[in-house]
Amino acid sequence: MGGNPWQSVPHDLFTMTTSTSPQFAPESMIGSLVAARPALARVFENLGLDYCCGGKQTLATACAGKGLDAQTVVAMLEAAVVAPTTEMDPAGMTLTQLADHIEQTHHVYVKAELPRLVELAERVAHKHAWRDARLPEVAETVVALANEMASHMQKEEMILFPLIRLIDAGETSGFHCGSIANPISVMEAEHESAGSATARLRELTDGFTPDAEACNTHRALLASLAEFESDLHRHVHKENNILFPRALAKEKQ
Numbered sequence: 001m002g003g004n005p006w007q008s009v010p011h012d013l014f015t016m017t018t019s020t021s022p023q024f025a026p027e028s029m030i031g032s033l034v035a036a037r038p039a040l041a042r043v044f045e046n047l048g049l050d051y052c053c054g055g056k057q058t059l060a061t062a063c064a065g066k067g068l069d070a071q072t073v074v075a076m077l078e079a080a081v082v083a084p085t086t087e088m089d090p091a092g093m094t095l096t097q098l099a100d101h102i103e104q105t106h107h108v109y110v111k112a113e114l115p116r117l118v119e120l121a122e123r124v125a126h127k128h129a130w131r132d133a134r135l136p137e138v139a140e141t142v143v144a145l146a147n148e149m150a151s152h153m154q155k156e157e158m159i160l161f162p163l164i165r166l167i168d169a170g171e172t173s174g175f176h177c178g179s180i181a182n183p184i185s186v187m188e189a190e191h192e193s194a195g196s197a198t199a200r201l202r203e204l205t206d207g208f209t210p211d212a213e214a215c216n217t218h219r220a221l222l223a224s225l226a227e228f229e230s231d232l233h234r235h236v237h238k239e240n241n242i243l244f245p246r247a248l249a250k251e252k253q
């Protein structure tokens with residue numbers, strides 16, 4: 001595998017859809033809505049609307065059952081597929097602002113998303129491994145990735161990022177680890193490992209593509225894994241290619 005995979009930042013899943021303005025009619029079946037646009041699964045999950053076993057009910061009926069206004073839910077669904085991401089431009093940010101941004105966006109997302117992905121992957125493997133023998137490895141890979149990422153982000157938040165903030169403030173004396181090149185090399189090796197895990201997940205799922213018989217939970221898992229991979233690429237790109245080199249350069253000054 002040649003080149004640095006993190007330098008090729010994939011397009012954003014949300015900006016892809018900014019040119020469309022889909023309508024979600026209250027009489028639509030909610031299972032069909034999620035089947036057509038798996039990203040909507042999260043909106044339904046957040047609202048407690050059952051799009052899997054209860055997928056054959058209309059949006060209006062499902063909303064009425066939960067005491068929700070159907071038009072408000074339609075607006076939320078539309079926002080979920082057309083809202084552009086507010087991706088920042090790191091060029092004008094200080095090291096401290098960049099570290100803060102990475103923690104407040106990517107770390108928050110990963111901490112919220114991985115437990116959900118573990119739960120979905122284990123549920124899909126339990127129900128459908130008889131149909132696709134790769135699903136147990138998908139679940140095992142997601143569990144291992146969740147454990148690795150939790151430990152990795154804790155090291156960044158507790159050790160490396162505080163050192164980078166000190167360097168940004170002009171304070172470089174008294175570091176216990178010598179140069180920050182040492183913890184940075186450890187973080188970069190862990191990024192490679194996480195990237196290998198998502199690449200393996202991509203292989204095991206035919207590029208996160210559901211087959212014709214995949215249920216809505218399976219489709220939601222695949223869409224979420226694709227979104228996670230995309231976020232991980234942006235996250236690691238900001239650290240490997242922006243934050244770390246700038247911090248090393250400032251440390252040398």
Ligand SMILES: [Fe+2]
Binds near residue numbers: 102106107153156239
């Ligand atoms: Fe990070």
Ligand SMILES: [Fe+2]
Binds near residue numbers: 236
């Ligand atoms: Fe990292």
